[in-house]
Amino acid sequence: MTIRLLLGDDEVLVRGALAALLSLEPDLSVVAEASSGTEAAALAPAVRPDLAVLDLEMPPGDGLAAAAEIRARLGVPVVLVTRHARPAILRRALAAGVRGFVPKTTPAVRLAAIIREVHGGRRYVDPDIAAAALNERPCPLTARELEVLRATRHGAPVSEIARAVHLAPGTVRNYLSGAMAKLQAPTRHAAARTAWEQGWI
Amino acid sequence: MTIRLLLGDDEVLVRGALAALLSLEPDLSVVAEASSGTEAAALAPAVRPDLAVLDLEMPPGDGLAAAAEIRARLGVPVVLVTRHARPAILRRALAAGVRGFVPKTTPAVRLAAIIREVHGGRRYVDPDIAAAALNERPCPLTARELEVLRATRHGAPVSEIARAVHLAPGTVRNYLSGAMAKLQAPTRHAAARTAWEQGWI
DNA sequence: GAGCCGTGCTGACATTTGTCATCAGTACCC
DNA sequence: GGGTACTGATGACAAATGTCAGCACGGCTC
Known part of the structure; x- marks a missing residue:
């Protein structure tokens, strides 16, 4: 069979x-x-x-x-x-x-x-x-941080990300700042890259 | 055979x-x-x-x-x-x-x-x-613009790109600016993305 | 030789981005 | 009930980035 x-x-x-x-x-x-x-x-x-x-x-x-x-x-x-x-x-x-x-x-x-x-x-x-x-380190990012990072991946400026995620630009920058700190990335694009490589987004 | x-x-x-x-x-x-x-x-x-x-x-x-x-x-x-x-x-x-x-x-x-x-x-x-x-549009970018865009892909800041390409930071910004204009991209990361998708880098 | 283009740099300027403090509401756990 | 964490926002500030003009050199073509 x-x-x-x-x-x-x-x-x-x-x-x-x-x-x-x-x-x-x-x-x-x-x-x-x-x-x-x-x-x-x-x-x-x-x-x-x-x-x-x-x-x-x-x-x-x-x-x-x-x-x-x-x-x-x-x-x-x-x-x-x-x-x-x-x-x-x-x-x-x-x-x-x-x-x-x-x-x-x-x-x-x-x-x-x-x-x-x-x-x-x-x-x-x-x-x-x-x-x-x-024994992986668990993803340190919150749901919103992940969402904002996802929107970051195509190289769009913050204003556009804010529109895409329905948030104020300042809030977006705060989330990005948090994500960058947690991921020890110098720019949000580097952070988005790491998050993607880890399979988090 | x-x-x-x-x-x-x-x-x-x-x-x-x-x-x-x-x-x-x-x-x-x-x-x-x-x-x-x-x-x-x-x-x-x-x-x-x-x-x-x-x-x-x-x-x-x-x-x-x-x-x-x-x-x-x-x-x-x-x-x-x-x-x-x-x-x-x-x-x-x-x-x-x-x-x-x-x-x-x-x-x-x-x-x-x-x-x-x-x-x-x-x-x-x-x-x-x-x-x-x-009938493709030929690559409008110069050799240096391509080189700088290549170095941009990993999300590094300009200072780092400048070191990698052995150029003054100001020069790097000029090349990036030119590339962004030619590719109609809002940020250098978007420009690098387009160039990569086209197979130029 | 003049004109054009690519390369490489500088300086000035506006905008964007990153950092930080602060506030408020909600949810959750001890 | 108080502490903690996430969400969402604002304002202020410094640093990075993007834009533009200008200058100089070399190579190329007409």
């Missing part, structure tokens, strides 16, 4: 290659492919796969929302594949009900085994990321 | 998947794999592949330098695979002697055919990118 897979990745070439890789296994078959999170979520109810393998980075929006929806609405277990495997992201993924968390540094030959594990009801989490997640 | 391939990609999972994809073809065989540009360049002389398939984004450094070296030293044709397929990057790739330019939006089934084309002595360039390259 074969495990029927839904495969989601925005890079067609990578998706096709992953499909080829998984098709080498006699007990796995890719029954649907999606280029975005929304497409994956839309396809899942019709296809009813046994398991979904989704890339985390699928603009527009992230694969995480799709993963959460697919799991919640259909009870289909989801394995997330990601390029930027940060502890904070793992945390969010687990909170969303993801059953497998696989960074792209994982050897290709192990993917099939991981899929079988997860399909068998177990979880799989990359051991390195898990270890890092256990 | 099979075509012997050197495969370079920093993401092990993707590299393995691509290897699986290409191994499905009877006339292709992956004889070596590399995780970085330098590793690929180091492996090539010993392995002497018929063709190299390299990812453009392979930190540290880009795959472009490795591609140029492999082609120049061994005469091995190179197919570049890339996520950010910008006209400016295509231009640089062609200048480096790359024979094939494949964005990751290419259907996986066509990769083998492209490899055979290039191995047969022809070139392959993604038609969309090529078309875009023909």
Whole structure:
């Protein structure tokens, strides 16, 4: 009895290659492919796969929302594949009900085994990321600080950030100042960069 | 007679998947794999592949330098695979002697055919990118402006940029001002972002 | 040779940004 | 009830940044 897979990745070439890789296994078959999170979520109810393998980075929006929806609405277990495997992201993924968390540094030959594990009801989490997640410094930023930093990422001036977040410019500067102090960054752009690298935004 | 391939990609999972994809073809065989540009360049002389398939984004450094070296030293044709397929990057790739330019939006089934084309002595360039390259606006920035923008990308303050580029802070501000005007960006960070998205830095 | 452009610098100026103190309301915990 | 933390704001101040003009040099072209 074969495990029927839904495969989601925005890079067609990578998706096709992953499909080829998984098709080498006699007990796995890719029954649907999606280029975005929304497409994956839309396809899942019709296809009813046994398991979904989704890339985390699928603009527009992230694969995480799709993963959460697919799991919640259909009870289909989801394995997330990601390029930027940060502890904070793992945390969010687990909170969303993801059953497998696989960074792209994982050897290709192990993917099939991981899929079988997860399909068998177990979880799989990359051991390195898990270890890092256990002794990471927790995110020191507040919700508003994160929101303001998010709006900072595209290089916009403070006035524009203030409009985007519906705050007074002075308040925005205060939050930015706090975030910069906590992150020991010389400018808000450096702070936004660090926060992003940590997976906090 | 099979075509012997050197495969370079920093993401092990993707590299393995691509290897699986290409191994499905009877006339292709992956004889070596590399995780970085330098590793690929180091492996090539010993392995002497018929063709190299390299990812453009392979930190540290880009795959472009490795591609140029492999082609120049061994005469091995190179197919570049890339996520950010910008006209400016295509231009640089062609200048480096790359024979094939494949964005990751290419259907996986066509990769083998492209490899055979290039191995047969022809070139392959993604038609969309090529078309875009023909009527793109040329980069309006000068060499120094580009250099200063490059140093801007990590969110460093002007003083630091000045040290990195060996210029007076005032001069740096002038170049940045010029670049921002040409790119119609409100801040230097926005300008650096645009320049990067265009493939200019 | 004159004109243009890129490079590199300075100084002056306005604006933006970062820092800090302060205030007020809300929520939460001890 | 008091302490603490987050939110949201204002005002004042210093530093960084952006803008502009001007000057000098070298290379290039017409």
